[in-house]
Amino acid sequence: MHETAEPTVDDERAKLAAADGPPALAVPFDATPLDATPLRTERMVLRPLLPSDADDVYEYQRLPEVLRFIPWPERDRVEGRQHTEKRAAWRTIADDDDALIFAMVLVGEPSVSISREGAKGDRVIGDLMLRVSSVEHAQLEIGWVVHPAFQGRGLALEGAREVLRFAFESLRAHRVHALLAARNLASAALCERLGMRREGTMLEEEYHYGEWEDSAVYGILRREWAAYL
Numbered sequence: 001m002h003e004t005a006e007p008t009v010d011d012e013r014a015k016l017a018a019a020d021g022p023p024a025l026a027v028p029f030d031a032t033p034l035d036a037t038p039l040r041t042e043r044m045v046l047r048p049l050l051p052s053d054a055d056d057v058y059e060y061q062r063l064p065e066v067l068r069f070i071p072w073p074e075r076d077r078v079e080g081r082q083h084t085e086k087r088a089a090w091r092t093i094a095d096d097d098d099a100l101i102f103a104m105v106l107v108g109e110p111s112v113s114i115s116r117e118g119a120k121g122d123r124v125i126g127d128l129m130l131r132v133s134s135v136e137h138a139q140l141e142i143g144w145v146v147h148p149a150f151q152g153r154g155l156a157l158e159g160a161r162e163v164l165r166f167a168f169e170s171l172r173a174h175r176v177h178a179l180l181a182a183r184n185l186a187s188a189a190l191c192e193r194l195g196m197r198r199e200g201t202m203l204e205e206e207y208h209y210g211e212w213e214d215s216a217v218y219g220i221l222r223r224e225w226a227a228y229l
C-alpha cells in the first residue's frame with residue numbers, strides 16, 4: 001500500500017509563501033508626502049529627517065555609548081552636521097541600498113536648537129532607518145538609534161512598530177530584517193518585542209575596537225507581521 005507522507009513544516013511554509021504572491025515593492029517611493037502627512041504614534045511624529053535636525057541628532061551622534069554598536073565613526077559637530085545633511089537628502093526609494101531616515105520627534109520635548117525665527121520646535125530624540133536590501137525580492141532593512149536619555153520608555157518600540165507598518169503596508173515589503181552586533185542586547189530585545197525572529201548569527205563578521213564581533217540577523221515576514229498585530 002502507498003503511504004502518503006505527512007506535510008512537513010517546510011511544506012506548510014512553502015504553501016503560505018506561495019499564497020503571498022511574487023515580490024512587489026512599491027517603488028519608486030518619494031518621501032515628499034510624508035513632510036505634510038508624517039507617520040504618527042501616541043507620543044511621536046515620525047517624519048523625514050531634515051538638515052535642520054543636525055543639532056538634535058548631534059546630541060546622540062556624539063555619545064560613545066551610542067557609537068558602540070553602530071557603524072558611525074566619531075564626528076565633530078561640523079562632520080555631524082554634514083552626516084545629517086547627507087542622510088536628510090535620502091528622499092527617494094527606488095533601487096537597492098536606497099534608504100529613508102525617519103526623525104523621531106517627541107511631541108512636547110523642546111529641541112536643543114532655536115530656529116532663525118527664535119522658535120523652539122519639538123526635539124528629535126532618535127531616528128529610524130528603512131533601507132532597501134533588494135527591490136527584486138522586496139526585502140527591506142530596519143535600523144534605529146535613540147538618545148540614551150530617552151531610552152527605556154518604549155519609544156524605539158513605538159516608532160519601529162509604525163515604521164514596520166509603513167514598510168509592509170505602504171512599501172509592500174515581503175520581509176524586513178535588522179542586522180545587529182550580537183552583543184547588542186538592547187537591540188535584540190527590541191527586535192523580539194517587535195515580533196521579529198532571530199534568523200541566525202554570523203560569527204566574527206566584523207572587527208571593531210580591536211575585537212572580532214558576531215552579528216545577528218532578525219527578520220519578520222509580511223504574514224507574520226500581519227498575524228502579530
Ligand SMILES: CC(C)(COP(=O)(O)OP(=O)(O)OC[C@H]1O[C@@H](n2cnc3c(N)ncnc32)[C@H](O)[C@@H]1OP(=O)(O)O)[C@@H](O)C(=O)NCCC(=O)NCCS
Pocket residue numbers: 065066069070143144145146147150151152153154155156157158179180181184186187190193
Ligand atoms: C536599541 C535601542 C534603540 C533600544 O532602545 P530602548 O529604549 O531600550 O527600546 P524600547 O523602546 O523597546 O524600550 C524598552 C524599555 O522601555 C521600557 N518601557 C517603559 N515604558 C514603556 C512603554 N510604554 N512601552 C514599552 N516599553 C516601555 C521597557 O520595560 C524596556 O525597559 P528595559 O530595557 O529595562 O527592559 C537603544 O538601545 C539604542 O538606541 N542603542 C544605541 C544605538 C544602537 O545600538 N542601535 C542599534 C544598532 S543595530
